[in-house]
Amino acid sequence: MAECADAPLEKAWNSTCRVVFGRELGKLDDYREWLGGYLPKRSRRKSCLSGRDVSVAMDAYSQGAAFVSEGELAGKNGSKALTINQIKDLDSILAGMRENAVYSGNRHLGNSMAVENSDIVLDSQYVANSTNIEESQHVDSSFMVRKGSKCIFGSGILGQGEFLVRVVDSYSQKRSFECSIVGFAADCYFCHNVLSCHDMMFSFGQRNKSRCIANTQLPKEKYAALKAKILAEVADHIQREKSFPALSELVPAAAPAGANVALPPMKDAHDMRPIEKGFASTYSLLFKQAPSSIMDYEQWLAAHGLEMEEVGTAFGGRTWVPKNLPLFRGFPRERVVTMREALELGKNGAGEKVAGLAGAIKSLETVGYFTPELADGQNANLVSFPHAFNVVNAYKGHDGVSGEHIGISSFALNSKYVYGCYRAIESQFAMKCYNSQYLNRCFEMDSCNKCADSYFCHNSEALQDCMFCFNLKGRRHSVGNAELGKEKYAAVKGAVLQQLAEELGRSHSLKLSVFNLVEG
Numbered sequence: 001m002a003e004c005a006d007a008p009l010e011k012a013w014n015s016t017c018r019v020v021f022g023r024e025l026g027k028l029d030d031y032r033e034w035l036g037g038y039l040p041k042r043s044r045r046k047s048c049l050s051g052r053d054v055s056v057a058m059d060a061y062s063q064g065a066a067f068v069s070e071g072e073l074a075g076k077n078g079s080k081a082l083t084i085n086q087i088k089d090l091d092s093i094l095a096g097m098r099e100n101a102v103y104s105g106n107r108h109l110g111n112s113m114a115v116e117n118s119d120i121v122l123d124s125q126y127v128a129n130s131t132n133i134e135e136s137q138h139v140d141s142s143f144m145v146r147k148g149s150k151c152i153f154g155s156g157i158l159g160q161g162e163f164l165v166r167v168v169d170s171y172s173q174k175r176s177f178e179c180s181i182v183g184f185a186a187d188c189y190f191c192h193n194v195l196s197c198h199d200m201m202f203s204f205g206q207r208n209k210s211r212c213i214a215n216t217q218l219p220k221e222k223y224a225a226l227k228a229k230i231l232a233e234v235a236d237h238i239q240r241e242k243s244f245p246a247l248s249e250l251v252p253a254a255a256p257a258g259a260n261v262a263l264p265p266m267k268d269a270h271d272m273r274p275i276e277k278g279f280a281s282t283y284s285l286l287f288k289q290a291p292s293s294i295m296d297y298e299q300w301l302a303a304h305g306l307e308m309e310e311v312g313t314a315f316g317g318r319t320w321v322p323k324n325l326p327l328f329r330g331f332p333r334e335r336v337v338t339m340r341e342a343l344e345l346g347k348n349g350a351g352e353k354v355a356g357l358a359g360a361i362k363s364l365e366t367v368g369y370f371t372p373e374l375a376d377g378q379n380a381n382l383v384s385f386p387h388a389f390n391v392v393n394a395y396k397g398h399d400g401v402s403g404e405h406i407g408i409s410s411f412a413l414n415s416k417y418v419y420g421c422y423r424a425i426e427s428q429f430a431m432k433c434y435n436s437q438y439l440n441r442c443f444e445m446d447s448c449n450k451c452a453d454s455y456f457c458h459n460s461e462a463l464q465d466c467m468f469c470f471n472l473k474g475r476r477h478s479v480g481n482a483e484l485g486k487e488k489y490a491a492v493k494g495a496v497l498q499q500l501a502e503e504l505g506r507s508h509s510l511k512l513s514v515f516n517l518v519e520g
Helices: 006-021 028-038 090-100 220-241 272-287 294-302 339-345 357-367 486-507
Strands: 043-046 053-056 067-069 103-105 113-116 119-122 125-128 131-134 137-140 143-146 150-153 156-159 162-195 198-201 204-207 210-213 308-312 318-322 374-376 380-383 387-395 398-407 410-413 416-419 422-425 428-431 434-446 449-452 455-458 464-467 476-479
Touching: 006 028, 006 125, 006 137, 006 150, 006 162, 006 220, 028 137, 028 150, 028 162, 053 067, 053 103, 090 486, 162 220, 162 374, 198 220, 204 339, 210 220, 220 357, 272 294, 272 380, 272 387, 272 398, 272 416, 272 428, 272 434, 272 486, 449 464, 455 464, 455 486, 464 486, 476 486
Parallel strands: 067 103, 113 125, 119 131, 125 137, 131 143, 137 150, 143 156, 150 162, 156 162, 162 198, 162 204, 198 210, 374 387, 380 387, 387 398, 398 410, 398 416, 410 422, 416 428, 422 434, 428 434, 434 449, 434 455, 464 476
Antiparallel strands: 043 053, 308 318
């Protein structure tokens, strides 16, 4: 019998509350609605085999699509193969897919155990109500958690985190609550855009600081006493209301009168030529013809990814906010600033006026500003791409790490030449691929791993030269899970690509996607 996550998660929640708030707060289940407030939109479907709930990481699939749980797949290859008569042309392939293929959810892979109501969980233990969890333990109501994290609740987009509650967009963060864009830090509460700091509360735009409240550094004893008083008040409120307002809700919507930032203008050194060249290389590799400008394909490439909104700041700058991530969507627009503005505004402090929780919240009128930006490491030629670490030639996206030639993509990690992708990891020459890793020359791939030269595949691994394959492992020269042989496959692939390329040439988009292949 599979081990249940409930008891270990309850124990981890109690431990986390003691570490973060100084005391236990009660049953985890009482807080799950609040803890899930920062989760991106996901989906829950019914299995067409058992009628049981199936958790799915994205909400992009057609409403009529058929689903099963990963554990319900028959053997290694869980979708019925098409017949030769169903592989005559694109229309016959799609008709066969609608009859034979099913999507899968509740995917718990590798060395995972005690996972509940979660999808895309790899080598992780004791996970519930979460998506995209890798190599982590004791995770609840969270998303995109990686690299040995543990005791993570209501948090996401993070790695190497420990004892975190409602922390989003962080790395190597420990013992923190209600923070965003934080890293290499510890013991932070109600902080935003704080790096390489420890013992911080209600602070914004800080670097290499400690014992600050409202951006003001305090003596060690005074900070400790004030922290204990504020945390007791916060814990009382959480235990009474089973929630606490988000930091973005505590900051007043309007910027204070007279606030000013005097910064010299920056020279715009953006160059679209390498971006256009990189897109053309990937497009030509996939479709065997040259595209027009990447700008012509933007709307199509952006589908199923993060929608970036350009925002003019109160101080004359311009930045870009991912609208469909709940945390960023909650930023008051008059309080959104560029990173340069944020660091300048971080010089303003109000901590000397703080005597308790009410005073700390009042101080946010002065210090509370949010930036979606984090450009660190060695970056170059980021065009409307606000969040990057060691990235070169990126265009209109969010959160790239150690990559190059990234266009209209989000959460691209260690990847290059990826366009229109959402969470592509260790991949190259990929277009419109989602929640996948180790892809090479692939198009419209969803939840796939270690695939090459493949198109329109779902939940598959180790495919080479395959199209329209679902829940398949270790195959090549296959269409609709049917192995054709090299010559037959090449003929079918050529005809399909020609039809797709013609539609792309006419309309700069395709009606077909990996999410609408199966209508049920």
